[in-house]
Amino acid sequence: MSNNDKAKFAFYWASSCGGCEIAVVDIDAVILDVAALGDIVFWPCATDFKYKDVEGYDDGFIDITFFNGAIRNDHEEHVAKLLRQKSKVMIAFGACSGLGGIPGLGNFYTTEELFQQAFEHSPSTVNPDNVRPQPSYDVPEGTVTIPAILDSVRALDQVVQVEYYIPGCPPQPQWIAAAVTAYAEGKLPPPGAVIAGESTVCDECPREKSDEKSITEIKRIHLVENDPEKCLLEQGIMCCGPATRSGCEAACVVAGQACRGCFGPTDEVVDMGAKLVSSIASIAVPETQEEIDALMAQVDDPAGYFYRFSLPTSMLFRSIHDMTEGQ
Amino acid sequence: MEKIMIDPITRLEGHGKIAIFLDDGGNVAESYLQIPEFRGFEKFCQGRPVEEVPRIVPRICGV
Numbered sequence: 168m169s170n171n172d173k174a175k176f177a178f179y180w181a182s183s184c185g186g187c188e189i190a191v192v193d194i195d196a197v198i199l200d201v202a203a204l205g206d207i208v209f210w211p212c213a214t215d216f217k218y219k220d221v222e223g224y225d226d227g228f229i230d231i232t233f234f235n236g237a238i239r240n241d242h243e244e245h246v247a248k249l250l251r252q253k254s255k256v257m258i259a260f261g262a263c264s265g266l267g268g269i270p271g272l273g274n275f276y277t278t279e280e281l282f283q284q285a286f287e288h289s290p291s292t293v294n295p296d297n298v299r300p301q302p303s304y305d306v307p308e309g310t311v312t313i314p315a316i317l318d319s320v321r322a323l324d325q326v327v328q329v330e331y332y333i334p335g336c337p338p339q340p341q342w343i344a345a346a347v348t349a350y351a352e353g354k355l356p357p358p359g360a361v362i363a364g365e366s367t368v369c370d371e372c373p374r375e376k377s378d379e380k381s382i383t384e385i386k387r388i389h390l391v392e393n394d395p396e397k398c399l400l401e402q403g404i405m406c407c408g409p410a411t412r413s414g415c416e417a418a419c420v421v422a423g424q425a426c427r428g429c430f431g432p433t434d435e436v437v438d439m440g441a442k443l444v445s446s447i448a449s450i451a452v453p454e455t456q457e458e459i460d461a462l463m464a465q466v467d468d469p470a471g472y473f474y475r476f477s478l479p480t481s482m483l484f485r486s487i488h489d490m491t492e493g494q
Numbered sequence: 495m496e497k498i499m500i501d502p503i504t505r506l507e508g509h510g511k512i513a514i515f516l517d518d519g520g521n522v523a524e525s526y527l528q529i530p531e532f533r534g535f536e537k538f539c540q541g542r543p544v545e546e547v548p549r550i551v552p553r554i555c556g557v
């Protein structure tokens with residue numbers, strides 16, 4: 168990159184909520200560094216570039232694409248592939264893009280089950296003809312189209328190759344700034360790196376941990392008065408801190424809520440559910456397998472806690488998916 | 495009929511595109527707004543503990 172050849176940046180949102188776009192703006196003064204470093208060549212949320220502009224770029228024209236949102240439909244898959252072709256570096260930005268995120272909870276159901284609730288059964292829906300979204304629809308003047316929903320939600324790296332991940336729902340300003348600074352200084356880590364902390368949320372959490380066997384029953388956070396100084400998990404309240412990558416400074420726990428794992432697993436954690444079950448078992452008062460099974464049965468929605476932000480990339484989903492694909 | 499596509503609609507949060515059909519005189523005959531988003535919150539909030547729902551639904555729109 169010579170001085171008069173500024174870097175080119177793109178930002179894109181697939182199946183997302185817009186929070187990741189706000190996170191970009193939240194980097195405050197660092198946004199000026201981004202502007203000084205390069206030009207934005209695609210950012211639908213903030214600038215008026217069209218898909219045909221991107222199609223016209225040479226391959227590799229974009230230096231970095233910050234891609235947020237999961238892949239829920241065939242159009243998002245198409246744009247992910249287009250941006251991959253046009254970009255030197257793809258960053259999966261945020262939990263939806265990196266792990267599947269909240270939209271990934273859709274993978275607990277078939278597309279028809281999702282449609283049925285949204286377009287038929289929900290109390291505010293009036294749809295006597297049971298109309299469903301049609302990818303192609305003929306109107307008197309011609310044809311209009313919308314994307315087709317895919318069978319399952321996918322993370323970005325399940326569709327295209329990804330160089331880096333900036334986790335979080337949404338990502339935190341300090342890690343976005345760290346990525347921009349690393350790029351500016353030519354010090355980006357090896358491809359595949361997650362740009363965040365390397366330990367767990369527990370390591371950053373200010374709550375006191377006794378490491379003694381303390382869980383006698385699983386409790387719901389709104390039904391008990393929890394001790395604000397003590398580890399939530401040790402008080403029997405589900406917290407995903409032991410399996411979750413650090414970097415948020417235990418934001419939720421500091422605010423009085425349990426961690427739900429939006430930074431995704433650490434490098435050492437193969438499966439968040441398995442890690443959390445073993446974390447609970449290690450500090451549970453019951454000791455026999457039967458007693459521990461009975462304790463775990465008190466967790467009312469284990470899959471929804473353990474894989475809140477990561478179902479599409481979890482071993483749980485991948486093995487179910489592989490099983491059904493093989494049928 | 496000639497069709498002009500505005501795709502994507504920009505400088506707003508959310509996805510959309512507009513199809514504009516022109517008549518023989520080049521005037522707008524009809525235009526259609528398409529909202530291509532669907533995630534299924536209506537379904538996947540069901541069965542989750544009620545105290546968790548306020549931690550899920552903010553992701554409908556984070557702006």
Ligand code: SF4
Nearest residue numbers: 183186261262263336
């Ligand atoms: S990661 Fe979170 S903030 Fe970003 S788009 Fe997904 S739901 Fe929104």
Ligand code: SF4
Nearest residue numbers: 369372398399406408
């Ligand atoms: S389990 Fe939760 S509350 Fe306990 S130390 Fe870890 S992050 Fe903190």
Ligand code: SF4
Nearest residue numbers: 415419426427428429
């Ligand atoms: S505490 Fe957990 S859920 Fe909350 S921001 Fe940190 S990683 Fe995400």
